[in-house]
Amino acid sequence: MSDSVLFLHNLMRWVVLALGLFSLFRSATGLAANGGWLKNDERARKWFPISMEIAFVVGLLLWAFFSSITQQGFQAPGAAMKDPTIRFFFVEHGLAAFLAVGLARVGSVRVKRQKNVRAKFQSMLVFHGLALVVLAARIPWDRPFIHLP
DSSP, rough: HHHHHHHHHHHHHHHHHHHHHHHHHHHHHHHHTTTTHHHHHHHHHHHHHHHHHHHHHHHHHHIIIOOOOHHHHHHHHHHHHHHHHIIIIIIIIHHHHHHHHHHHHHHHHHHHHOOOOHHHHEEEEEEEHHHHHHHHSSHHHHHHHSSSO
């Protein structure tokens, strides 16, 4: 079961990154072209935070129930803080994901409420861009491209 949850979380990493890059592309090209708000812009605004929330929930399940690394952190929190690998998965990775989800969702809501198209593109670029930077900083890049169960 833990391998399946890890596989899904790993797969979602690539979905989130692809949708995040799509969102940045749509917002940057929309700003540069002074274009109108199109269906694909709305899709990017909506699906990037949704994909992050799904990945976050799967990661939360992994963190709380299935990861042997975080179980070590639960058993000895003080010792976990001294071990960089355990600390990364027990604290840093999840907190960064929580912050990134918040940035993406706040940005999405902000964009939805704005009337000015240029302001929509700017907000999406800033908030979704910040969310991607936070995520990229705390993704374990040394993990396999896809972890097969």
